[in-house]
Amino acid sequence: MTKTGMKLVVTGAGGRMGQTLIRIIAAMEGVTLHAAIARAGSSLIGRDAGEFAGVGHLGVPVTSDPLAAFVHADGVVDFTTPATSVEYAALAAQARIVHVIGTTGCSSADEEKIRAAARHARIVKSGNMSLGVNLLAELVRQAARSLDAADWDIEVLEMHHKHKVDAPSGTALLLGQAAADGRGVDLQETSVRVRDGHTGPRNAGDIGFATLRGGSVIGEHSVLLAGEGEIVTLSHSAGDRTIFARGAVKAALWAFGQKPGFYSMSDVLGLSKS
Ligand SMILES: NC(=O)C1=CN([C@@H]2O[C@H](COP(=O)(O)OP(=O)(O)OC[C@H]3O[C@@H](n4cnc5c(N)ncnc54)[C@H](OP(=O)(O)O)[C@@H]3O)[C@@H](O)[C@H]2O)C=CC1
Numbered sequence: 024m025t026k027t028g029m030k031l032v033v034t035g036a037g038g039r040m041g042q043t044l045i046r047i048i049a050a051m052e053g054v055t056l057h058a059a060i061a062r063a064g065s066s067l068i069g070r071d072a073g074e075f076a077g078v079g080h081l082g083v084p085v086t087s088d089p090l091a092a093f094v095h096a097d098g099v100v101d102f103t104t105p106a107t108s109v110e111y112a113a114l115a116a117q118a119r120i121v122h123v124i125g126t127t128g129c130s131s132a133d134e135e136k137i138r139a140a141a142r143h144a145r146i147v148k149s150g151n152m153s154l155g156v157n158l159l160a161e162l163v164r165q166a167a168r169s170l171d172a173a174d175w176d177i178e179v180l181e182m183h184h185k186h187k188v189d190a191p192s193g194t195a196l197l198l199g200q201a202a203a204d205g206r207g208v209d210l211q212e213t214s215v216r217v218r219d220g221h222t223g224p225r226n227a228g229d230i231g232f233a234t235l236r237g238g239s240v241i242g243e244h245s246v247l248l249a250g251e252g253e254i255v256t257l258s259h260s261a262g263d264r265t266i267f268a269r270g271a272v273k274a275a276l277w278a279f280g281q282k283p284g285f286y287s288m289s290d291v292l293g294l295s296k297s
């Protein structure tokens with residue numbers, strides 16, 4: 024039986040998230056896999072997306088032509104690289120469709136280009152698409168607002184698998200931003216992303232980051248609020264990549280009903296900004 028619903032394109036189809044998305048879209052009501060895109064020259068071109076993702080034949084051969092795929096689609100779910108996501112945002116704007124961007128490690132120049140594309144596309148971008156992490160960000164914002172920066176030091180700790188190429192993770196930066204928002208400070212001016220050598224004592228008000236990489240860890244994040252004689256730790260553990268894929272599909276369905284613009288997972292999930 025042919026599946027109906029919002030027609031989604033999965034990019035980076037052979038990647039860890041690409042394959043997870045193909046499986047989730049095949050299993051979910053209300054969405055259908057319209058196309059799967061891989062890099063030109065990839066050995067996946069021409070193969071059936073469902074077959075290599077392990078869910079059986081879907082009748083969707085992988086291609087390397089994003090524009091042809093976007094033109095007749097309703098949305099694209101994109102976990103690739105910053106340069107690729109910038110290129111796809113421009114194509115999504117041309118096609119006037121939804122673009123959900125999970126890609127992390129974007130520079131401020133990349134962000135500007137993506138926001139420009141959001142004049143015509145409905146873009147949802149987040150360093151973490153899971154409900155749990157976005158709830159955690161709200162809790163961090165509240166804790167940072169409640170605890171005096173003169174007495175409480177904030178450190179964001181993350182660990183990911185050995186293949187991850189960007190640091191700090193998109194999630195760590197999202198959590199650092201939530202802490203900065205809670206304190207009413209600029210993250211750029213307060214963040215300490217690396218420490219090495221004779222650093223001197225910690226400055227009150229700094230928001231520190233620490234990065235660990237190894238093995239197959241999907242995503243571990245903790246925000247430590249350290250005071251004199253006590254530490255409050257707020258944390259999230261990802262046990263499975265489907266939490267990101269389900270969140271991304273939920274974002275696509277939500278954005279389908281919105282005007283062109285740039286949105287976050289906080290908008291999608293309706294989490295409080297108060
Ligand atoms: N926001 C969130 O919730 C989450 C975000 N992420 C982020 O998503 C991104 C992808 O993660 P992950 O799936 O683990 O990474 P992978 O490396 O497994 O997948 C990336 C995919 O993108 C493809 N790709 C890269 N460059 C191009 C290009 N120029 N044209 C077409 N395809 C391209 C790769 O193809 P090839 O192998 O041929 O290079 C690969 O299939 C990362 O930035 C990661 O941090 C990950 C999980 C959750």
Ligand SMILES: O=C(O)C1=N[C@H](C(=O)O)C[C@H](O)C1
Nearest residue numbers: 127150187192193194241242
């Ligand atoms: O690269 C990953 O794997 C992940 N990337 C995202 C990030 O940079 O925070 C989200 C998740 O933690 C997995």
